[in-house]
Amino acid sequence: MLCVKCNYINDSNARVCSNCGHNLLIEESFDEINSKHVKNQNIVTSSQSAEEAEEVSNKKWSMVLILCILLGLIGFHRFYVGKGGTAILMLLTFGGFGIWTLVDLVIIALNEFTDEDGRKIKRNKNSIAEVA
Structure with missing residues (x-):
């Protein structure tokens, strides 16, 4: 009261x-x-x-997906979201010999990929149209 x-x-x-x-x-x-x-x-x-x-990141889901597909073996998508340490490890190991890149692709597709602050990078309705 x-x-x-x-x-x-x-x-x-x-x-x-x-x-x-x-x-x-x-x-x-x-x-x-x-x-x-x-x-x-x-x-x-x-x-x-x-x-x-x-908490949703301000990074674009479509950009992360494209970078992972095209430059995933050198970890460029991780540089984009601010994960520099793991990006350098991917660069040195060629994406964990491709396995790490495939895992990241699945995580991105499931909307579970996070940026450096732990905020999820979510796909919105327009993201799929941007990729196509």
Whole structure:
């Protein structure tokens, strides 16, 4: 319950504000305000968790796919997404003798390939048209 005196959020069954000691029972008319505050707080929390769960890279999926197909043996697609260390390893081993490149192709096709910050590189509706 929201205390109108100090704006502290108390438990819903609290009778006295745990912050300032104000009597919350007098504020029965403010129940509507309290319920709106709790609803708004829940909306903010759910929208933040949705944004955190879906972090998408700004790199183009189609570009990563094309680079992997054409220059995958030298790890150029990994340079593009910022993974310089593994890109150099691919360059020195010719894409793990081709196996590493094939694995990356599958991962890119499944939308599980990530950039240097761990954000997924997702295919959007226009990506397939860009490749063709």
